[in-house]
Amino acid sequence: MTDANRTTQIFEASTLYGAATLAAALDAGQFGPRGAARRVLLVSNNATIPETAAELSEMAGWRGIAARFDTVIDWNETISPHHPSDWGPADRDAPVWERMLRRFWGLGDGRVELIVESVHAKPAAALATIFADADVHVYADGLMSYGPTRDRLPADTAIRVQRLLHLDLVPGLRPLLLAEHDVPSEVVPDDAFRAVLDEISAESRDGAGAGDDEEVPAQVAVILGQYLAALEILTPREEEALHERMLRGAAAAGFRAVVFKPHPTAPAHYSKVLEKAAADLGVRLTVLDTPMLAETVFERYRPGLVVGCFSTAMFTASAYYGVPIARVGTGPLLERITPYQNSNRVPLTIVDALVPDLERAKAGEVVTARADAARSVGPLVRTVGYCMQGKLNPGLRPEAEAWLDAHLNEETWRYFxxxxxxxxxxxxxxxxxxxxxxxxxxxxxxxxxxxxxxxxxxxxxxxxxx
CATH class of the missing domain: 1.10.286 (GTP Cyclohydrolase I; Chain A, domain 1)
Incomplete structure (x- = not known):
């Protein structure tokens, strides 16, 4: 039975990668010792049609993540029939929702802390409105943390944000997210995150469908699908062609075995196009249809190369597994993503600037992301960030002007x-x-x-x- 005055920490997560980031932060003691507060994991399925997307509880490695929390609650079920990405309470209704959720979730009258992703967007924004007195901690689980905040935060939310926790995917590069509010950033330790990834991989091997008896090729390349058509950046046909280019690039680099890790919401026919291309090239293709983290794939196959467009998983492959990475198709996407303020622009810029182009590299020349990444890409990221959200980050203007004066040329124009x-x-x-x-x-x-x-x-x- 919970103490009515006990502090409750509500951790909101919509992806297993995000939940793994939270687990690593908990293991590293960044939210205090176990037992000091009640820990609630609030799961949100933000897919366009949630009923057609894999639930977090269905993914390999979920059990160990969930065990770190006292309770797991389904946000979709709580607000049904509304969609998590669309619904938020009217301001006048927020106190009613708080009383209802405190009773429904057994929170009592105690203090509440919110640990959320994308605080400017729903469902995190809805939670911040409902629990209007709660301290807010933001965690970022990908390359988007290095870009500026997408929208101006309401003042009553901004003053409650305590810190931003993020993975050190580009070592030394400081996030622009929430920088306009002087929110301190805090790195989730690499060893803690890698330990969680190893735990998930071990649970995947022990679970049904893990493929323990599968013969793993000695030298394999992994292709990461992102389903960019869902973001309306590419058409489905163009994304199929992009995956095929990745396959052909891996084959040209000498890989005779390729594993395709599709996005969980990608249509099945994407893999059919790759299967035909692989047959034409004489490449052994494995398409993974079991919902699992890309990092579990890295652990299982020990690839010699990971290929993607601008997936965060490319940098986890490099930073946490030491796997060479290569990109395909970033140039045209820099032209096509709209508006300029699109949050994907910074991840796309980072990958384009740091990761070798597979179609331009010679066989054997794909390498890990540069060791001096933060120094080389930091000024560019801050300049792009200012161009995206200048009103939120006026202090970046002098550096942006200086960088453009010194570095704007035929090679760098694609970023602007x-x-x-x-x-x-x-x-x-x-x-x-x-x-x-x-x-x-x-x-x-x-x-x-x-x-x-x-x-x-x-x-x-x-x-x-x-």
Whole structure:
């Protein structure tokens, strides 16, 4: 029986990777000793159609993660029939929801702490509204933590955010997420996270469908699917072609065995296209249809290469398993993702800047991410971050101007849009030098836009129409 005045820590998670990050933080003592507070794991299935996506409880390694918590609660069931990504209480209804959830979840009158992902988005934003007095801790389980906050946080939420916990995927690179609120960042220790990954892999081997008797090729490449069509970045046909390019690149690098790890929500016909390409190339293809972490695949197959587009799992392969990684298709995606503020832009930029292009590298030349990654990519990430969310991060402007003045060239243009640089009166924009000298940002932007329109008409008609 729980003490009515006992502190309750509510950990919200929507992915097994995120839950593993929380488990590592707990093991490292970053939320105090076991027993000091009641620990509730609140599971949310944020898939577009939750009923068609694998539940966390169905994934290999779930039992060990869940055992670290006193209670596991299903958020989808709690708010049914609403969708977790859409629903949030009206402000006037928040106190009613808090009283109901405290009674329904047995929280009593004690203090509540929230540990959430993506605090600016639902369901985390909904929880922060309901538990209006709770301290908030944010954890980030991927490359997006290095990008700026997507939306401005309500002031009453921002003042409650205590810290950002994140994995050190790009050693030494500091996250921009929540930096506008001076939220301190805290690294989840590498050894704790790797230990959790090993635990998940061991449970996967012991569980049904783990494939213990499967013959594992001596030298294998792993292809990571992301299902970019779901993000409307690529069409399904274009994503099929991207996977095929990854397969052909791995074959060209000398790999005769390839494992395809599809995204959990990817359609089955994606693997059919790869199967035909593999047959044509004489490559042995294994398609994994058991829901499991990509990291479990790395442990099981011990690959000689991991290929992806801009998946976070590429960096866990490099940082935690020492596996060489390579990218395919990042260039066109930098052009296509919209708007410029799209949160995927920073992960895409990091991968493009640090990871070798498989289709340009010669066989045997794919390597791990650069050892000086933070120093080499940090200024670029902060410049891109300012261009994405300049109003939230005005302090980054001097560094962004200096970097663009010194480094903007044919090679680096792919990370920027001229219209964006123009709107911000930055180097590389139309009449940026003039715009930066004019008094008043409104005047500067109006003149810059007129110059841009005139330039575009000149290019189209041969002369500017007045």
């Amino acid at each position: 849009k001229r219209a964006r640089l123009t709107a911000l009166a930055l180097p590389g924009g139309f009449a940026s030098g003039l715009a930066r000298q004019l008094p008043g940002s409104g005047t500067a932007l109006r003149i810059a836009r007129r110059v841009r329109k005139a330039t575009l008409r000149d290019g189209k008609d041969g002369k500017a129409k007045r």
